[in-house]
Amino acid sequence: MSENPTTHTPIAVGDGAAIPHKSDAGLFTAWRIAFFGSILLCLFLAFGRPDQYLAIFKFIPDGILVTFKVTVGGILLAIVFGLIAGLGRISSNRLINGAASLYVEIIRGVPLLVQLFYIYYALGRFVKIPDIVSAIIAMAFCYGAYMAEIFRAGIQSIPKGQMEAALSLGMSRRQAMRQVILPQAFKVVLPPIGNEFIALLKDSSLVSILAVADLLRRGREYASESFNYFETYTVIALVYLIMTLFFSKLISMMEERLNEGR
């Protein structure tokens, strides 16, 4: 692993928030303005207009926690699904390859909202699992398909010579994959996984339709009883924005750290 592969194919997957790069000064400024601006706006609304806004901020914290749980649980499980399906997609075993491809094709062809309804209520028919777990499974099942494509592209982006070299050193294919290819592929897939994480964070708002008490649902509950629609959704949008901006920054920092190690 002393060889530094410099010709990674860039992977063009992702619809997450733009992850700021160090070199991108313009983006970086925009990030700062948006992030600190929305925090300041939240503080201003909570303490400057407490009669309208403070109650909203008091109502939503448990929703933020649920959104966070669904997102983190969803992404971790999606990575597991994605890795398995991604390896399946490059497998030379036709059965495994076919099954993995079928999974990816089906999931990518059905809208996430439909999948959520389907998995949530279909699971409910057969097994008794808590709502939040169903939501996480549904999210992970969907994102796993996209993740599989990322892993497949990431693994395929590692030059063939790496595998050949590992095999000629006497490693088994499995060993080579685990110890040579995957560690390198991980660096390649990290940015797109970061993108998926941000996208999943935003899409997690869809679980509010399943009566999971996430951030958006808490906001809707508040608005539907107080009728302060404008104020409520202003706060909800700001909180989502702060969360996505925070995590996109975190991910870009992780990426830089990894690149330094090269």
Place this chain on the structure above:
Amino acid sequence: MNVLRTLIVAAAMLAAMSLTALAAPKSIKVATDATWPPMEMVDANKQIVGYDIDFLNAVAKEAGVSVEFKNTAWDGIFAGLDSGQYDAIISSVTITDERKAKYDFTDAYTSIGQILVVPKTDKSSKTIADLKGKKVGSQIGTTGAMEVKKVAGVESKTYDEIGLAFEDMAAGRISGVVCDEPVAAHFALQKKEYKEKFKIVGKAFTKEGYGIVVKKGNKELVALLNKGIKAVKAKNLDTKIHTKWVK
């Protein structure tokens, strides 16, 4: 001479047009969340039907207006009234002080109460308070949801549609559902999928009146609708509609 004649004809036409405009019945757009059987629902022909629909049509006939219904999700139905997408809401809306502060209501046209539905396997629960430590479902933003939240120790779970709450109870994710009496009766006593599984416990524990909602300050429409409601009640039409839909 010719010019004069043209002018007269034009004037006569204008007068005729304005007269027909005045005589034409005024049309009002009314929102309803058609997921609340038997009060308002979508039938097999994709038509919005139910108690409220028949009732408002009768009221409109008495008041001399025509009605156009608009199926709108409950969560946000009031926001649509704010932004002027429709003139009124008839959707089993209970008249409450909180709502009265923001919107205007007609006189109450029927009275109902909240009631608890539990699985048949639950032999002991009589009230929401008996479900402490468990989850109880209701539709978001309804008086049912407000009642559940009042009971300390019960976890409130809100749904976009009451049907989803019943389905979640059938899946065993929640231990009770609170909603309006007629709706509870529809799901727990009539729907064949649920009839065997659910039961209504006790009697309605609130006293509520449904009203038609209009934008704050729209006195003209409230007066018009109240006139219609009075006429419908005087003719006893509401009893007929009640027996048709509520069993």
